Amino acid sequence: MTASRQTDLAARLGRDLTLYDAIDQLFGTRIGETLNELLIKGLMDFCDEGQSIWRMPGRRQGLFRGWSRIARRNRRLRLRGMDVGAILEAADGPEAMIDLVMSRLGIPEDHWMDACTLELTKLHGWAGFVRWRGQSRRYYWQERNPADLVDFLAIRLVLALALLEDAARRLRRDLRWPALQAYLQAHPRECVLRRELNAGTVLPDYAHRVELALERGDPARIDALYLEYERIKLRREACTRAHRIAAMAECAGISRADLLALPDDTLLQLIDGVYAFKRGEGMVWTEALERSYIAGLLAHIGPRVVPGSEPRAAPTETRPPAPDAAAPRPSDRIQALFCIDVRSERLRRQLEALGDYDSFGIAGFFGVPLSFIEFGKGHETDLCPAVVQPRNVVLEMPHTHAQHRHSLYELAHEVVHDLKNTVLAPYVTVEAVGVLFGFDMLGKTFAPRAYNTWRARLESDKPPARLLIDKISQEDAEELIANLQDEMILRAAERHFGIKREALTSPMIRELRETALGQRSGPTAFARRFDVEPAAEAVFIRSLQLEYRVNPDQARIQLEHLAKIGFRYTRQAQLVGTALRAIGLTGGFGRTVLVVGHGSSSENNPYESALDCGACGGNHGLINARIFAIMANRREVRALLAEQGIQIPEETWFIPALHNTTTDEVVLYDLEQLPPAVLTRMGRIREDLTAAGRLCALERCQALGEPGIDGPEAAARRVKRNALDWTQVRPEWGLSKNASFVIGRRALTAALDLDGRAFLHSYDYRLDPDGRLLEVILTGPLIVAQWINLEHYFSVVDNEGFGSGSKVFHNVIGRFGVMTGNLSDLRTGLPAQTMLRDGHPYHTPLRLITLIEAPLALVQGLLGRLYKPRELVHNGWIRLLVLDPESGLTHLYEHGQWQVWDAGAPGRAAGVDCGQACAGVRS
């Protein structure tokens, strides 16, 4: 203890401990805690996205300047003894402030980088959010109120300096870096005792004596106590170790007598060995778990691979041969495209088991990256994986242009919420409107299904709308902008002069537009007709240009925005073709192809988007499914696809659908666009989907541990209730338990019960000799699946640190994040309710086991070319297996090299039931 603990603090200062961490440990101050609290309050005010009624002023100046303006006048900081104003006066700008604080604290320059890193890890959730904002240039709130990590760091350091100066005054000590280092060197024993006491690691029975000795400050007494304390502590640590070793030896079948008979040196080696093993123990268990899962998976999949199988023309050939003559024609079979999400695996399996269905797995955005502007919403939502930057915008346009009228219910709803959100109204209206909230609460709590159905009836439906997915021509775009400008001119004329449309002619409006756009000059017919003075006319034209944005710059910007709307036919054909080739569906089309996006539904759940489609940026996948189906149904697109060798028969219809992963209901969409003959097939498909959904619900109820479920119908009712129940903390398990990613033909996994743990991406290596399709999968879906997998991994191994702890204590903050209680770091990761069951891990912490059915050389070549997947595999974030159909061998990348998987290898006998990987195989 002596040597190590005396020098420990000095060595860790600046590397693992900030200056105030060390001071907190030595003198029992709580600077770190106070600093976090003050910083969080400032960030909450700044980052608010509409939850606060009184918003922080000056946010447009940016995080640091906006905060500084308030902090200079903050009397509460002064009452705490913090002279923030004086510090802020000494430097201008965040970079200069960081330099100033580091210099004032005397931190050596070679420690600045470490010091900054340490500061950023103190509130990793907030720092991560600010970093994300700083990098999201298109994010509305970032454009409006800019913030970045330099601002964050500068504020943190200003507060730290103010708190340290205050602590130095109160403790009457110099707390700067050089002085603290000197103190650590001069009083090593005292420092050890101080740290033991204040860090909560002191032996409990010595705590009072240590405290008294330190208070009195007598060096001789401190030294004497230190020597005694050191001796006792070492003795007790040795005892603890000895007990642990004895217990472990007992577990290993070594008797106590045998253990004691060992020579001292051997015992010491044993103890050191055991404690050294602790550092790598986690990885041993992780690898054992992974090998067990791999062994189970390969035991079922491996035999399905036939070495040297011949290439084939269409994937349907991999289907098992029809058992009897009554089997449907290939075109009568229904094909269904599902997201690769693990929750699709159950539905695909159940649907295929009903018969006549072939399913395919593809990333849930169906290869169509887009920004979507929903009707009634003013912002774009990216519906694609976060690694993709969408270039095309799709608009939702209502069929009718009828004025949207508020129903009485909606008016009442608005009034009540406005009252609730004002500052003073709740005090005076609580008795009057409180009962309404009580009614709402009772309904949601005791009869969620009936109450939500009733409320849905009261709320007015969104008007029917279509998706604008085609490109607008240059002429159409210019005409659209001209119409918009004319509309602005009419409004301006009415507002400025009270002149209505009836009094204006179209040439007058056109002339005003051209004047405002600088295409002509001189007096206008408008001015002559209404006797407008030249000066007033000039003001009016200026107002059109500035206030109503009828000017050349704005017209150009609008034209650029319009150019982003929709996709050209060639692009549509390219997207559809790439998606179909990627899943191996290039021929043998059925008459019906379902395009099934997915999303979840739950109440009172800030984590809802974690249950939605990751490939759609955490949104529902329906829009992408609808757009894909519209494109694939287009005659022009099919003609272009035929040129690429993909012949889609005329009688084939792509039909979009949404799989609700909370209730396992599947709803078909855009049926009104189908010809009547096709509609007749929908009845059976709906029945099949309902049946498969109920069977999935039964599996889901078993996984959720729902009691009293005696059949699929009861299960369907229960999961629907879960989706509507606002008290339900676990509406579904989501992607918990995800373990593997299979990239290959469905024949590999068809009829296998993978227990909803596998991402399944359809891929036929025979259609991809140069690996271009596999490259798309490795750089897109694989990356997303790996993110999801690691998010779950870290959330379960340290739910408080990397996950977000229990949902029960969560509060939504500023409409952008979640905190525990009223003040905490911004929570990242997944909540305990998604990761744990009864306090024990429900999700098994495995790295993503990725199985690719393709020649090994092809995969190796791709890894050599693709940086990101290579890094993930080589650095052990993904366990990669290649099932080489040409050799029939399975290769595992492990410890930096490719090894042929040997089913009889030691990993196989790791003591875990391999059968757990595949819950069962249906005959």
Next chain:
Amino acid sequence: MLTLILFLLAGLVLPLFPLSLGVNLLLQQDPASALGGRLAHPAARAGLLVLLPLVGVGLLALGRLVAGGEVGALATVFAMWGGLTSVFYAFRLLSVRDGRIWLAQLYTSALALIWVGAAHEVPPLLPALGLALSLLPLLFLFDGLAVRFGSARVGLYPGLGLCMPVFSTLFILAVLMAVAVPFSPGFFAISELGFGGVGRNELLTLLPLGLSWLLWTWSGINLLAGIVFGTPRDDLAYADLGARVAVRHAAALLALALFGLFLVEGML
């Protein structure tokens, strides 16, 4: 004069700062010291906690008797003194980490309030007993901690709620009882002192009572946060209470709750 002397003597055990130093020293004695050794057993400390207020109440009554009941101005001065003492010790409680010291200072802060009631002729016996008896469960549980870990102290072994759930449940109840949450004997004692005096001088009565009570609750929460909640240390051995001991503690808490009802009857 004799009344003053008797009141001052009572101020030693119904503690008035700085006369309170003696009682505090006595109750805070380290078991390793000579005097502390004699008081090492919790029963001895419990006896002191009950006996001292009774002595104080007796001296108070004697002083009143000597003065023939005419103690108006003197009683008001002592009430203010008691109120200040109570708030002073309640404030100090916020920074105390050692269980023994915490209990001693809570005793001082609580019993000093008797003077507030006494100024308004509230009979002091039942409130004094109520306040003192409320501390006993915590005294025994602190002793349990000291036996297990060598010291009863905040922040040294957090997370007992996870490792010693039975003990923690009783500990929470004991802390709540000590800080006089409704419906503990301490709560009824404070109510009695408050209701008795509020009709005569609201400020003098309610200010010290309210402030002290607020600070006790605050420090009680600190105590729980540092002992029951948090992440347990892995270098310590934790042993929860056995069933028999737990039942004994629970029975004692129940008995005290019943005594609280007795106090209500006294108030009525």
